[in-house]
Amino acid sequence: MLMDNLVDNYGWWLLALVLIAAEMIAPGYFMLWIGIAAGIMGLIALVAPAMPAIVQAILFGVLAIASCALYWKFIRPLAEQRDDQPLLNRRGEKLVGQRFVLVEPIVNGRGKVKVGDGSWLAEGPDLPAGSEVEVVAVDGTTLRVKARV
Template sequence: MPDWLTSMGPHWAWLSLGVLLAAAEIVAPGFFLIWLGGAAIATGAIAWIAPISIPLQLGIFAVLSFIFLYGARRWLKANPITTTDPHLNQRGGRLVGEVLTVTRAIEDGRGRARVGDGEWPVRGPDVAEGTKVRVVSADGGVLVVEAA
């Protein structure tokens, strides 16, 4: 084994592990690995300041991981992450309240309406082609409408 590798302390392994876990959080976000990475970095800092045995370092890492995860969970429960746009990836939900023009008459509860430069399937009361309808909800890819 090279001399430079054997002369490195175990704290470098902890610091490297912490950085790798933080990077893994970027690749596979789940808001979980970042806390384990923080615990690994904290363990590396402790091992750097006060050289301790490997089993004790593993114990410190386990305890810090639990503390970081539990603390983050409590903090997130008290301060939930809210979005400013709850319908960001729900195109149908964004259309609620819009007034559309029926392009294919709604018969037996089904028809089509113009949305922008396209058409969407709609469900609602029977109306003739060209009638204005208001979107009241979205059911998957089908807009639920009522007469406007």
């Protein structure tokens, strides 16, 4: 009986380690919280060794849903508030409101603007090369621009 209980606990803790390791390989915070639920389930199985497997499985499902909900409701908003560089990996969004010069004219709504040492695709009203434009939005790698008056 004691050996079966240890195997059950090790099974939950092994599942927790596998899920947390999977989170490190493919980050997204989803498997981390399910792994934490598996670890908690291992502790519960240690305290209540006679708990049937079906009850453990149901309790694990409830803990997994609760831990993910806890993350989405409370922890994720705190992490977003502390972000001192919210546009760090969204370079295009940093360009909204900035002015640039067209290196290729906008013809039929498409052209190119010089940004730093490179150029980006631009969409907007037809304008000649050399015109100054302002970025009003970003769609992937295309800047939506308007004529700067």
